[in-house]
Amino acid sequence: MQILKDRIKKDGKIREGNVLKVDSFLNHQMDIALFAQIGQELKRRFADETITKILTIEASGIGIACIVAQYFEVPVVFAKKNKTKNIAGDVYTSSVESYTHGRSYDIMVSKEFLSADDNVLIIDDFLANGSALLGLAALVEHAGARLVGAGIVIEKGFQPGGQMLREKGLRIESLAIVDAMGPDGIVFR
């Protein structure tokens, strides 16, 4: 998606530890007009599919997922990272290994909101090692729902998540795949 790649080149900042900082438009400040274009593009790519629900993970996936959902006309469910008082009763859980924070954490979705009748599209801002996506896919599997695929804004193609999950048969549509980044800038696939 050229407009996204141009934006990453213009406003993305490369930081130590292979961090690509895009918090001026994607995951801290959010450019809603860009999100609408992301939604249109993901709708185009998944136009052949029946989708009944969009699943994402707090926090930075939520905004993108909600704008994208307008083009599919389906509800969004977000997986929570911490059990709060407001989730009573039965939940599906899975575990996510966080490379950013150096620990793993549980994610959960109420059983009320994912069922065997659902055709689920996962939406997230980043795909790197694939652990969040694996955790979300496990929630879908626990629910007996069908996982249609994943729509990702930025995939770090030099990290193993994308290849690992595609080899498992998951359909992943990444709107920008970064194959390398360094002093000479960002190289897209």
Next chain:
Amino acid sequence: MQILKDRIKKDGKIREGNVLKVDSFLNHQMDIALFAQIGQELKRRFADETITKILTIEASGIGIACIVAQYFEVPVVFAKKNKTKNIAGDVYTSSVESYTHGRSYDIMVSKEFLSADDNVLIIDDFLANGSALLGLAALVEHAGARLVGAGIVIEKGFQPGGQMLREKGLRIESLAIVDAMGPDGIVFR
């Protein structure tokens, strides 16, 4: 907003400790079509104001804020609850007392994304004791920005936040104000 009140009556669940559970459409599963109606209504109420930025807090405010922002055609910034590697450099911080979790926590926004030129509308799903809203208002003040007001989906009118903040001069537009809830159901103002 009648359609919202009807939805709360239909799908809201009253739980121990004055918890109003609306996670089937507002803050776990999210009804994006309803969010669009919320956005239209808030745009109508704040039509007389210049707004340059919407500020919310993770996680459950983000989805609503992003849909609402489409009607104001401005970016969204969400305050983060935990400092992560991805926020480098200078941030505005404030403290929020959480009654749900029985402790206080810091919230922060990068200084890059709130400035003295901004006219800020705060969006959140709930207003009860007002501590999240106070914390967000403090971030706006630290930035030297103008706080236009707050658009709230559900205000618990029997808790002190709304009155306390209106007495401080904050313009609060709550789309549904719950004055009582109990065995006989929900009473709206």
